[in-house]
Amino acid sequence: MGDPLFWHRLQFGFTATYHYLFPQLTMGLALVIVVLKAMGLRTGEARYNDAARFWIKIFGINFAIGVVTGIPLEFQFGTNWAAFSRFSGGIIGQTLGMEGMFAFFLESSFLGMLIWGEKKLSPKGHFGAALALWIGSWLSGYFIIATNAFMQHPVGYTHAADGSLQLASFWAFLLNPWALGQYAHNMIAAVVTASFVVAAIGAYWTLKGLHPEQARLNLRTGTIMGLIFSALVAFPTGDISGKLVAKYQPITLAAMEGRFESGPRANLTLIGQPDVARRRIENPIQLPAVLSFIAYGSFSSNVKGLLEFPEDQWPQNIELLYYSFHIMAGLGTIMIAVMGLAALLLWKNRLDTARPMLWVLMLAFPFPYIATAAGWAVAEFGRQPWLIYGLLRTLQGGSPTVNAGHTAFTTLGFAGIFVVLSVLWLFLIGREISHGPVSHSPKA
Amino acid sequence: MEMLWFWLVSVMVAIYVVMDGFDFGAGILHLVVAQTNEERRQVLGAIGPLWDGNEVWLLAGGGSMFLAFPKVLASGFSGFYLAIWLVVWCLMLRGISIEFRSHLEDGLWRRFWDGTFALSSVLLPILFGAALGNVLRGVPVDGTGYFEMALWTDFRVGGTPGILDWYTVLIGVFALVTVAAHGALFLAWKTGGAVHDRAKGLALKLWGAVLVLWIVASFATSAVNPDIFHRLPQAPLGWVASLIFLAGLGLVFVGIKRERFLLAFLGSGAFILGILAASAACVYPVMLKSTLGPQFDLTAHNAAVGAHGLRAGLVWWLIGFPIAIGYLAFLFRFNRGKVKAAAEGEGY
Numbered sequence: 024m025g026d027p028l029f030w031h032r033l034q035f036g037f038t039a040t041y042h043y044l045f046p047q048l049t050m051g052l053a054l055v056i057v058v059l060k061a062m063g064l065r066t067g068e069a070r071y072n073d074a075a076r077f078w079i080k081i082f083g084i085n086f087a088i089g090v091v092t093g094i095p096l097e098f099q100f101g102t103n104w105a106a107f108s109r110f111s112g113g114i115i116g117q118t119l120g121m122e123g124m125f126a127f128f129l130e131s132s133f134l135g136m137l138i139w140g141e142k143k144l145s146p147k148g149h150f151g152a153a154l155a156l157w158i159g160s161w162l163s164g165y166f167i168i169a170t171n172a173f174m175q176h177p178v179g180y181t182h183a184a185d186g187s188l189q190l191a192s193f194w195a196f197l198l199n200p201w202a203l204g205q206y207a208h209n210m211i212a213a214v215v216t217a218s219f220v221v222a223a224i225g226a227y228w229t230l231k232g233l234h235p236e237q238a239r240l241n242l243r244t245g246t247i248m249g250l251i252f253s254a255l256v257a258f259p260t261g262d263i264s265g266k267l268v269a270k271y272q273p274i275t276l277a278a279m280e281g282r283f284e285s286g287p288r289a290n291l292t293l294i295g296q297p298d299v300a301r302r303r304i305e306n307p308i309q310l311p312a313v314l315s316f317i318a319y320g321s322f323s324s325n326v327k328g329l330l331e332f333p334e335d336q337w338p339q340n341i342e343l344l345y346y347s348f349h350i351m352a353g354l355g356t357i358m359i360a361v362m363g364l365a366a367l368l369l370w371k372n373r374l375d376t377a378r379p380m381l382w383v384l385m386l387a388f389p390f391p392y393i394a395t396a397a398g399w400a401v402a403e404f405g406r407q408p409w410l411i412y413g414l415l416r417t418l419q420g421g422s423p424t425v426n427a428g429h430t431a432f433t434t435l436g437f438a439g440i441f442v443v444l445s446v447l448w449l450f451l452i453g454r455e456i457s458h459g460p461v462s463h464s465p466k467a
Numbered sequence: 468m469e470m471l472w473f474w475l476v477s478v479m480v481a482i483y484v485v486m487d488g489f490d491f492g493a494g495i496l497h498l499v500v501a502q503t504n505e506e507r508r509q510v511l512g513a514i515g516p517l518w519d520g521n522e523v524w525l526l527a528g529g530g531s532m533f534l535a536f537p538k539v540l541a542s543g544f545s546g547f548y549l550a551i552w553l554v555v556w557c558l559m560l561r562g563i564s565i566e567f568r569s570h571l572e573d574g575l576w577r578r579f580w581d582g583t584f585a586l587s588s589v590l591l592p593i594l595f596g597a598a599l600g601n602v603l604r605g606v607p608v609d610g611t612g613y614f615e616m617a618l619w620t621d622f623r624v625g626g627t628p629g630i631l632d633w634y635t636v637l638i639g640v641f642a643l644v645t646v647a648a649h650g651a652l653f654l655a656w657k658t659g660g661a662v663h664d665r666a667k668g669l670a671l672k673l674w675g676a677v678l679v680l681w682i683v684a685s686f687a688t689s690a691v692n693p694d695i696f697h698r699l700p701q702a703p704l705g706w707v708a709s710l711i712f713l714a715g716l717g718l719v720f721v722g723i724k725r726e727r728f729l730l731a732f733l734g735s736g737a738f739i740l741g742i743l744a745a746s747a748a749c750v751y752p753v754m755l756k757s758t759l760g761p762q763f764d765l766t767a768h769n770a771a772v773g774a775h776g777l778r779a780g781l782v783w784w785l786i787g788f789p790i791a792i793g794y795l796a797f798l799f800r801f802n803r804g805k806v807k808a809a810a811e812g813e814g815y
Contacts, residue, residue, distance in 0.1 A: 101544025112537020113772030120530030124787030135516035190776035424543035
């Protein structure tokens, strides 16, 4: 507890995980709103605009909390991770600066028009505002993923005379293969989140017998988008992300799977508990040779185990990494099954009356949140003991002049603020859901 | 190249102060100039579409400093640790206050957010002003490139000063009054009715106070850091900036007298921009002055990253900056004219 690094890590992990709950929804919802507004323009039917109007309200509340919880993350680079910032600011400052210039200005300029501008703008103008928010938030996502990708798989740098990192190739850095793979995986997961939330609201209103037209539209939209994107999150994007880990961080792959011994025809562990002290996995249920295939595209490939690497290069928390990965992958599979079943019922025209399925859809919306948080835990715990993979250890990255007490104090401060924000969020979102959609169509 | 980036960062920070300054000012004054719910919604309607974009200048300016002078950012942010978090918490509180107030049609709910909006709007300029004061006074950065400072000590400038001492608090108060005066002109320009009348009445008094505080702050600065004024004769940009802020100050009083508040508001923007640019010109190339000796100063030369990074950054900066200005022009055009309170449920 007297170790400042412990608090720096806890604070960043805690504030980043909490922050990301909001953009995770709004980035996906932005696409849902664009789709609904586009359908409204195409068909001229009021129901699409009514649905969009409801989701824009939910978007607005989440976006506001996303903005205010995002501010502390930008500042932590300097306050808590000063040595890391000195070492690599010349590189990651590029993407963080670009995020402000190209994404935040776009989002902040059109947010007010999206939320308040429906009457003031033409239908096409309002669609344009939705489009601007979608593009802005997805650009923002790319710059952050590219920043993280540099920490996972540094490219495009050289060492300056004082040992710090300098940009050597802007495009190599910006188009890091790790960034491209992770970006696709992450953004699709955001759409999955929004789809589950949309479907959950549709299911809730259907079960309550409220707003039948809107309930059906939300169920339909959520289920169709949910199935498509849940499938895409696993294949090809999850698969690509896994292969990137196998290629660039083989130690991480071994730790994610709790694999200690090397060898060909590596088994994929579905269930089991890693016992790091005894260097084995307990009570495993495994698929033979599947890990070799997933990681390297052939059943006979050799997948290295942890024992092949020096122990000071192992991620420190192998158990947490292992469980995070298996929770992510397991929930991903469950989500495909849920949406597959719902889509089947939708196709048979029986989803509106299939009450057990509606209960499942209503209650399943936390799954993508949990899976995404677990996925980011895999990325961040998996990168350990490095802050920048192979270049800077986490131990070397903290601010030398900030002590544990200061960081403990501000971390507790954030805990309090987040409790307040959560209560406000619940209250305001609950109100919007109970108000339901507001129709502007002539008959209303 | 380093000099160019020193100026790009300075300009972005100055634009931030001008832009967020007027919505801070609106927040500082709104409990006074807007009494009824209708009037408060008029104030919020005037800054609502703009405040978030204004704040982006802080993030974009910070990002530019990060990419060009990471050592300054690392040293300053970790050295001012607790003060930075006070700033962040105020920014968070303020954003939530503006965005959540309109959600409930309830008197208590709205008065609560009015209070938090005013409180955070008052604290932020004091803290930012104190930050500027610290940069002008200097901080105990040593050979490691880092420093550590208490939030306050004995409020004296010598010895081991805290982040807050009499000088930095003075600059904080100067900043508070200046952005309040700046905000009064914005409200006088953008609103009508009672809010306009009250803002107009306050503007002249506040600008009188700015004038007095400006003179006091200038003398205090020359006492705390005499080098700054000694450098002025050799800094042509400092002369240009001084002309800008003097002209701005003139415009403010002419504008108020002739009731042309857009003119006065532009004048107050020029005053803030000019006074910050003049400060930057006089401290150049020092970005973080060391109180332990000039050999420890973090400067635009010893804190800058390599040439490739600066060049790449410049290319996208030259693309991004006009786009950002374009959005701004579009926003002001879209929201042109005097602001009325929106119908319930259709605006801030």
